Amino acid sequence: MKKTQTIYKQLVDRCLPIIGSFKTDVTKWDKQALAASPGIPFLHFTGKTGTHIVFLTGYGNQQIMNHVIPMVDAMQGCDRSDLVLHFDGLKLHEITMVRAKEIAREQLK
Numbered sequence: 153m154k155k156t157q158t159i160y161k162q163l164v165d166r167c168l169p170i171i172g173s174f175k176t177d178v179t180k181w182d183k184q185a186l187a188a189s190p191g192i193p194f195l196h197f198t199g200k201t202g203t204h205i206v207f208l209t210g211y212g213n214q215q216i217m218n219h220v221i222p223m224v225d226a227m228q229g230c231d232r233s234d235l236v237l238h239f240d241g242l243k244l245h246e247i248t249m250v251r252a253k254e255i256a257r258e259q260l261k
Contacts, residue, residue, distance in 0.1 A: 160186050162244050163237070167198040170234050174202030193241045195224060195252050197232040204232050208259055216259050224256040 160183055167178045182196070185205050193208040206223050227233055228249050238247045238255060247255070 159239060159244055163196060163203075166235060166237070166246075167196075167203055170198050170200065171202055172200040177202035177204070191241055194239050195255060196237040196239070197227040197252075198235040198237075199231040199233060201231045206256070208255070211259065213260050216256070220259060221253075221256045224252055227252070 163182060163186075164178055168175060171178065178198070182203055182205050185207075189207055192210075195206045195208065197204045197206075204223070204227060206220060208220070211220060227236075233249050236247050236249055236252050238245050238252065
């Protein structure tokens with residue numbers, strides 16, 4: 153649980169200054185999602201209108217093609233690409249949108 157709180161604190165510290173509205177995306181919804189999925193790798197997108205988190209495990213190829221990849225592609229067009237983060241299961245890294253798309257596609261088996 154401590155790792156989840158640490159990752160969550162890092163998210164809050166980095167995301168809140170960017171978000172203009174829908175701050176509960178990170179203060180409530182992302183907090184609940186991380187508590188329910190501790191240690192699970194994810195991509196995290198932040199923009200002026202909130203955040204979106206995409207977990208990267210537990211999907212088959214069809215779900216990756218139909219859900220994960222389109223969701224990542226959509227983040228650029230919906231004002232959620234000001235800050236893109238990747239949690240690899242150990243550490244949180246700032247990445248580019250291009251790299252986020254690569255990581256989503258790398259989930260295909």
